[in-house]
Amino acid sequence: MLTDLQTKKLTRYFQIYDIDDDGQIDEADFERIVENVRTLHGAAESSSAYDLLRAAYSTLWNGLRSSADADGDGGVDLDEWLAYWQIALEDEARYDAEVRQLTDRLLALFDLDEDGEIGAAEFIDFYGVFGIAVQLAETVFVELDADGDGVVTREELLGLSAEFFRGDDPDAPGNLLFGPFGA
Ligand SMILES: [Ca+2]
Ligand SMILES: [Ca+2]
Ligand SMILES: [Ca+2]
Ligand SMILES: [Ca+2]
Structure with a gap:
């Protein structure tokens, strides 16, 4: 079972991915995230870096859809999302993999100066891609560091x-x- 706190955090995580705020995570959200990351990196739409990014997010989305879209409607709603995480986090190997993947993904996307670490400016970029305010990013970064x-x-x-x-x-x-979450 997910604890109350886990449910709140994972609901926050859901809201981050549901970037168009329509109550489900679907391909359109992933396309928008990719577009935001592309803008951040200043990559051209025809660049190989952009192709790689799109491919990576397409794999991520297809993986999520195949394991989390229980009713097969092409989107992952909050109930499906929480059910997915409940199963994933109870499995030690999957939990370890999810933690590692999230870390690797954040570094791959936002460690723009490639020093292997996330600095404050890079963290602000990360929040910016997901539409979270700069001010909040600055506050949270101090807590995380x-x-x-x-x-x-x-x-x-x-x-x-x-x-x-x-x-x-x-x-x-x-x-x-992923920022503060509601009570
Ligand atoms: Ca959405
Ligand atoms: Ca669904
Ligand atoms: Ca860095
Ligand atoms: Ca530190």
Whole structure:
């Protein structure tokens, strides 16, 4: 069972992906995220970097659809999303894989200066792609960078992702990875 806190965090995560805010995650949301990332990277629509990004997100979406779209209507609604995560997080191997994939994905997309870490400006970019305000990104980044050295390392990000998905401490900074969530 997902705890109350996990349900809140995963609902927040759902809202992040449901970028057009129509109550389900579908291909259109993924296309919009890809477009936002492309703009961030300043890649041309015909570039190989863009093709790679589209391919990666297409794989991600198809994987999500095949395991989470239980009623096969082409979208993943919140109930389907939570059911998907409940199963994924109870399985140790899948949980580990999800934590690693999220970390790798965030670094691949937002570590623009390729130093292997996420700096404050890169974190602001990440929130920007998902339509979250700069001010909030600045506040949250300070919380996530627990040792206060100005960057979130891959190691830190792995810990934060693990906290985000499975932690049940209401004060854990990893809860805020995708921004604050409602009560
Ligand atoms: Ca949507
Ligand atoms: Ca569905
Ligand atoms: Ca960086
Ligand atoms: Ca740090």
